Amino acid sequence: xxxxxxxxxxxxxxxxxxxxxIVFVAAHVFPGDVGRRILGPFAxxxxxxxxxxxxxxxxxxxxxxxxxxxxxxxxxxxxxxxYRDSVASLLGRAIxxxxxxxxxxxxxxxxxxxxxxxxxxxxxxxxxxxFITVAGLSAAVIPEFVWAIVVIxxxxxxxxxxxxxxxxxxxxxxxxxxxxxILPAIxxxxxxxxxxxxxxxxxxxxxxxxxxxxxxxLKGLSWATVIRRHVLRNALLPTVAVVAxxxxxxxxxxxxIELIFNYPGIGxxxxxxxxxxxxxxLQGGVxxxxxxxxxxxxxxxxxxxxxxxxxxxxxxx
Amino acid sequence: MATAIDELVALPAxxxxxxxxxxxxxxxxxxxxxxxxxxxxxxxxxxxRLLVPHDPYLPDLLSRLKPPSAAHWFGTDDIGRxxxxxxxxxxxxxxxxxxxxxxxxxxxxxxxxxVAGYFRGIVDEVLMRVVDAFLAVPxxxxxxxxxVALGPSTATLILVIGFVFTPLIARxxxxxxxxxxxxxxxxxxxxxxxxxxxxxxxxxLPNVLGPxxxxxxxxxxxxxxxxxTLSFLGFGIQPPAADWGLNLHDQYIYLTGGLWWPVLFPxxxxxxxxVGVNLLADGLAQVYER
Numbered sequence: 001x002x003x004x005x006x007x008x009x010x011x012x013x014x015x016x017x018x019x020x021x022i023v024f025v026a027a028h029v030f031p032g033d034v035g036r037r038i039l040g041p042f043a044x045x046x047x048x049x050x051x052x053x054x055x056x057x058x059x060x061x062x063x064x065x066x067x068x069x070x071x072x073x074x075x076x077x078x079x080x081x082x083y084r085d086s087v088a089s090l091l092g093r094a095i096x097x098x099x100x101x102x103x104x105x106x107x108x109x110x111x112x113x114x115x116x117x118x119x120x121x122x123x124x125x126x127x128x129x130x131f132i133t134v135a136g137l138s139a140a141v142i143p144e145f146v147w148a149i150v151v152i153x154x155x156x157x158x159x160x161x162x163x164x165x166x167x168x169x170x171x172x173x174x175x176x177x178x179x180x181x182i183l184p185a186i187x188x189x190x191x192x193x194x195x196x197x198x199x200x201x202x203x204x205x206x207x208x209x210x211x212x213x214x215x216x217x218l219k220g221l222s223w224a225t226v227i228r229r230h231v232l233r234n235a236l237l238p239t240v241a242v243v244a245x246x247x248x249x250x251x252x253x254x255x256x257i258e259l260i261f262n263y264p265g266i267g268x269x270x271x272x273x274x275x276x277x278x279x280x281x282l283q284g285g286v287x288x289x290x291x292x293x294x295x296x297x298x299x300x301x302x303x304x305x306x307x308x309x310x311x312x313x314x315x316x317x
Numbered sequence: 318m319a320t321a322i323d324e325l326v327a328l329p330a331x332x333x334x335x336x337x338x339x340x341x342x343x344x345x346x347x348x349x350x351x352x353x354x355x356x357x358x359x360x361x362x363x364x365x366r367l368l369v370p371h372d373p374y375l376p377d378l379l380s381r382l383k384p385p386s387a388a389h390w391f392g393t394d395d396i397g398r399x400x401x402x403x404x405x406x407x408x409x410x411x412x413x414x415x416x417x418x419x420x421x422x423x424x425x426x427x428x429x430x431x432v433a434g435y436f437r438g439i440v441d442e443v444l445m446r447v448v449d450a451f452l453a454v455p456x457x458x459x460x461x462x463x464x465v466a467l468g469p470s471t472a473t474l475i476l477v478i479g480f481v482f483t484p485l486i487a488r489x490x491x492x493x494x495x496x497x498x499x500x501x502x503x504x505x506x507x508x509x510x511x512x513x514x515x516x517x518x519x520x521x522l523p524n525v526l527g528p529x530x531x532x533x534x535x536x537x538x539x540x541x542x543x544x545x546t547l548s549f550l551g552f553g554i555q556p557p558a559a560d561w562g563l564n565l566h567d568q569y570i571y572l573t574g575g576l577w578w579p580v581l582f583p584x585x586x587x588x589x590x591x592v593g594v595n596l597l598a599d600g601l602a603q604v605y606e607r
Binding site: 011014015016018019021022023026027030031037137138141142143144145146149150152153156157164165248249251252253255256259260270271274275277279282283285286289290293294 | 446447449450451452453454455456457458459461462463464465466467468538542545546549550551552565569572573575577580581584587588591592595
């Protein structure tokens with residue numbers, strides 16, 4: 001197991017390094033003249049030159065990459081042009097807010113998705129199964145901002161039961177904060193539900209068809225015991241991996257959700273950075289999102305290998 | 318070179334398989350429903366301008382934000398333009414950008430996938446790591462970075478989405494090629510010392526077209542998702558187009574005031590198009606991956 005995890009860790013580092021190249025090329029090479037891109041076609045050439053000097057974008061390309069990468073490794077991601085504050089501390093503040101929203105969404109969607117998958121698998125090929133699968137996957141392919149608009153119209157405009165912004169008034173209690181987070185969380189739940197339900201259903205069906213399940217049933221265990229002890233334990237393994245990979249989708253969805261609900265998280269920060277052409281913040285933010293995703297996947301690998309005896313006792317892979 | 322006898326045997330078999338697949342598609346309710354929905358929006362994109370009751374671009378400041386009525390079925394937006402007309406003609410932008418971007422990604426991705434799968438080794442290893450790196454960040458965020466760097470326009474939107482999809486499509490094609498390269502016809506070609514380009518594009522490519530087609534439709538769904546989202550964020554299709562995502566970008570602030578009609582209808586249009594394309598993809602996948 002040690003070798004398996006070590007290999008995964010090594011691969012994650014390589015991936016992160018490649019991501020840094022992609023991000024660097026996009027932010028430093030694509031624009032041609034970075035200062036010109038930020039200030040626009042009518043800006044004074046002296047101002048452009050001075051901005052390029054301030055950003056270090058007048059240096060040779062490799063030394064730019066080197067100074068950016070060595071800074072990023074030690075947590076120094078530069079200074080935001082828009083907020084005049086360190087990129088690292090801006091990201092630190094925003095991720096806390098996003099984590100709150102993400103946790104609310106996950107707390108809702110993970111049990112619901114697993115339950116949906118179990119119900120679908122136990123009613124395989126019947127109406128309920130078709131309904132859960134088709135509705136879940138249709139919901140998953142519709143963009144988050146469309147769902148956000150639909151839930152705002154339904155709960156905020158027609159029914160008038162929930163607030164349509166996510167940011168609770170200053171100094172409000174946990175419950176009020178939670179109330180403000182429900183609508184944006186529902187929009188995220190609608191998108192994430194289908195994947196979790198589908199993978200749980202697939203895992204369940206594989207376990208239900210397995211020989212050990214037939215053996216367990218034939219030796220006289222009650223159906224409930226067979227499901228709980230033999231089917232669920234095996235079926236939920238792939239779900240763990242999928243839940244982790246959903247953090248990626250989640251962060252992508254946060255950009256629009258946080259914008260619509262006016263919530264100061266990482267997605268909103270990235271959006272403002274892009275809108276204001278704040279390259280230091282934008283490239284730091286993209287790297288940070290990649291880091292969060294890779295960490296989540298690595299944690300899922302660890303959880304998966306702890307739960308799965310075939311990996312726990314096996315050699316590498 | 319394939320001999321004349323090879324062709325005589327292979328062609329009818331391939332034609333039979335194609336006819337069988339068409340028959341299955343024609344009987345798949347998923348595929349047909351998707352086809353109807355997508356065909357409707359394609360029609361709107363092509364000739365929508367002729368069908369609409371009002372000029373979709375003409376502001377009418379005397380009837381701003383009017384609710385749905387007999388004159389304006391979906392109401393009017395914040396500068397008095399007819400929402401129904403704008404929804405109908407709005408299909409054009411997204412149905413230009415998304416298929417072109419997907420095509421770009423599919424052509425580039427298929428070429429890279431063929432090379433990686435056929436040669437294996439270091440090319441393959443590097444490609445897989447690049448795919449991982451792209452997957453670590455959501456498409457919307459990489460897309461946003463690329464569009465800010467290049468400057469938002471329809472052309473850069475196509476380029477950026479196509480570019481981001483390339484490694485993902487390459488991975489799928491590579492997997493299909495890996496299965497093919499173990500087949501006898503590939504080994505025979507190698508023994509004949511065929512040119513590698515000939516082997517990849519003439520011998521292997523026709524046999525992996527099924528997975529490529531399925532991947533194209535699946536990616537098309539994602540491309541519509543990405544185009545709509547980036548346009549909604551203001552980095553995609555630019556004003557004064559009647560694009561759905563862009564419309565929502567302009568109008569969603571009125572939601573809090575209870576003005577739902579300029580927002581709901583473009584949102585529903587995006588939802589139906591995305592679901593329609595995904596139904597098509599599902600139908601194709603079921604037929605090709607039996």
